[in-house]
Amino acid sequence: MIDSQTEISIEALRAGDRHEFARLVDTYSGVLHRLALKMLGNEPDAEDVLQNTFLKAFQHIGGFEGRSSLSTWLYRIASNEALMMLRKRRSETTFTDTAAEEDEDRISNPVEFTDWCCLPEEEFLSTESKAALDRAVQHLPETLRIVFVLRDIENLSIHETSQALGLSETAVKTRLLRARLRLREELSSYYGERLTKGAKNE
């Protein structure tokens, strides 16, 4: 791993310094790969998105004006690449685009009211549980998924998420709430079942 302690120099990147590019790749490939994987759900596509993100970044670093941070700018490129890949994949399969038809701002009322917070901690840490968490993210419509991944997985602020996606902060907040509520529904049904199983086994 190349030294990642000192800050990446945008001047050096603009001047075409390849060592600095290598440092940029090592600094950000982990988080950008995770974003791509959460969005695409499979390793080969995630890797393609990761490569395209850095290729675009190299091509366009001259146009980076510093209005957002370097990391937000990279998240912006990676988000676009991931969404483009999803759209491409969809056009290759069928026309089941339910996400686009949905009202972006509608918040559905909760329907699951099982309290699963009291499950034993090891239940949440199991491999199976982690797979269920990942699956639930995959089930989100992509417009909600990208907001959720940037905010709750990549830990960007509402402001940074809005910069990365070119959305208003209000739109980010609404989509985040919708994403979280949907995930809560799906996890409630998953962990609700574990709760019933646990009770039967006692």
Added chain:
Amino acid sequence: MSDNDQSTCRALLGFLSDYVDGDLSEELCREIECHAAECEDCRVVVDTLRRTVSLYHVLAAENSEVSGETRERLFKTLNLEDYLKQ
């Protein structure tokens, strides 16, 4: 959500994300807490929503480095092989 004050449940739903993030005014927090103390369904929604978000935060805190093979392929595609071993 109880039938008699469903409109309160619905109105408070819009603030729950900010509430679990700790970004809500004290006044609105108190309103949610007072309502949740009376409405079991909303209490469950608040608690499980908080748990949902925290589970993903825990997952996100885990190692996010790419594998050695992925890094190698990436450096090769980007014509950065010279820097692979550094």
